Amino acid sequence: MGPRAALLLLSLACSCSAQKVKVRAEVTGYVGQDVTLPCTYSPDNSDIKITQVTWMKETGGKKTNVAVYSPNWGKNLPNPRISFLKESLQEPTLVIKSLMMTDEGTYGCEFATYPDGNEEGTTRLILLAEPRNSAAAVPGAVGDAVGDREITVANCTSANGKPPSDITWQSVLPGNVSTRVINNTDGTITVNSQYKIFPTSEANGKTVTCIIASRTASVPQNIPVVLSIQYPPEVRISGYDDNWYINRQQAELTCTASGNPPPSKYEWKTASGQPLPNTVDVVGNLLVVKTVDNLVNTTFLCQATNSLGTSSAQLEVLVRERAMAEQSDSIGAIVGGVIGALLLIALIGIVVFFVLRSRKTKDKATYTPKTRIFGNGATSQEFAYREDSELGKPLQGAPRLAEEIPCTQADEDDEKQNYELLEEDDERFNEVGPMLQLRPHIPHDAYLDDDMESQNDGSMISKTAVYV
Template structure:
């Protein structure tokens, strides 16, 4: 019956029931929801009844582009539930009592599930009630990054390409300190591409060039990590270990320090433009002398390295000293000890020289003093001797006997 033909008392009773019976969810007649593809989607529908009212049947519909409706699933309070057509096995009621809680679940949502849905509730005795839900299905972006191997000296060109597809269309950006430019292009189907271009230099090799993918379905941008690859020709330098070479030196080496990318794997050594001297072996980037150094090991040594970009070579003029220096050098501690010992020995020698000079000076002063005293004593003795001689002479002149005798003695001496 229509409302016009219903008894007045019945219409009044229905109005009273409508006051107490209503949808718990969704509260509004029209609701919009978003869901992610390949995730579970829940379409809410819960009609709450009061005493004297009963939900007889629940039916979910999806509106088609031509305006018609496609029946998805139905639940009857006595006959159970039924799934229809292509939805069979893809949808189910959330509750085991769908006439009480009529929410619909889509366990694995597909892009084709996007659209408008209707939850139709049939009650007794109050008739039918509906809720309309518009579902938008987002596709999380599928992204990729295609790096390009560059070579030093090339012109300005693309270094990496980042691509993404999703709903809504993702946004792309770059995280790098490299001096370059990028350009974004959007195509049909919800895909976008970003091209990062620069002028390749060897100092850029290994630098960060990450792509960031932005999408409303992601809590934070997705990072695709990438490092720029710039190849460049090798370079080489030779160093001698140790730096001073002399005849008899042991465990001497020439080291070829190699640059370039990719790093060269093979190193070629030459000597005076030809074969290496005997007793010498190549170990990686080293030229090792397995014997003591000879004078004729002098000469020009060459190191040649190659990679797939170019060739690098260098030369080193080695001069061997003619005389053996024995063990030269030493650790800083040994040198300091030698300096301390030498300084101590020098100080000791200076002290000894000073002591000898002081002693020598003392003895010379003393000898001079003794000479003076001896001279004075000698002069004093000579004076005493003369005085005694004068006295004896005077005494003889007064005694006649002594005089004759003296004369006789004097005469004898003359003879």
């Protein structure tokens, strides 16, 4: 069972006249289709006789016969679209074919009986007209970059329907709706809805949807509409990679323009008004530079034209002496040389540091508390004191210039202190580099002469200084 049949059954209600004439209080039909108006007579006494049955339509308070049946005189059907389902006095059901809106109204089923007289039942025929739905973009809707005026960009129509349809819109574009209802001469109703926006080029190609809900359809009908907004060209230039250098071959610029209608003409110029260089060829929307030279070092301008106007875009070209890759190689070589020099200097510094560090460590390893250094001002020698050394013995046949001075515990303590001072000097050496150290640090309350040691020959020798 279809939706229309279900709707028809749900809309039927039973009405009884004197419990004898049974009809449906309301019947719904669709324009262009057939409808049946049931009617039966059930007498409560078998002695009642039916002599005639008549169907009448009431229009403006006046009744008009539309179908009559008599067993004696036959049937009378003035309208060829109206007939009885079957010729029967007890069940004179009426059939109306190819319904028209003029068929809508109140119908009475009347029985002429003996001896009770006339018995009648009334049915209300309601007609529904399925509308013809359509939606489309408005041709010639003109927009601009600003969109400072509202225009109709789409129409949606639900024509010749009954009852009138309900129209709504769905869109990502903000807009306003204008709706008009028209009562047609045939009793149907036409609903027209317009969708209005402030048009811009961005709206071109966007989709809005007209949604039509009517009593004749179980679900709303959605009709998408692709907008067509006319606007002047919008131009851009592409193809420049910022690497145009002298003698580069076949460099190109492309002029791209959108517009509705599409641009029909492209023209290349220089922004300064000077003629295009001889090395430049123009092929439609392409500007081809056969060989890049200094004349190309300019600002190019492209104009695109359609029926709504002309728009332009410009691009400044910078010509280089050589390719960016070659410049990058030169810069890379310079940077690499600087880095290499810095690394070499750092390596030399590290080597010098470790050599000096190694010497310092060796000097510390050979030092003992009994080490003595003597000098006569001309040369220097280093002597390591040993028990069996000849240095400790007096010279034969010569005056004694020096004699062994035994080392006491106090001497060793002094030398230990001096050794600690040397270590402090080594630490300063590591921090600030080599320096001449003539004596250890002397406290403010000590005498400078405490560092000197008297010899047998009357000379004075520093206890801590190294003579070289």
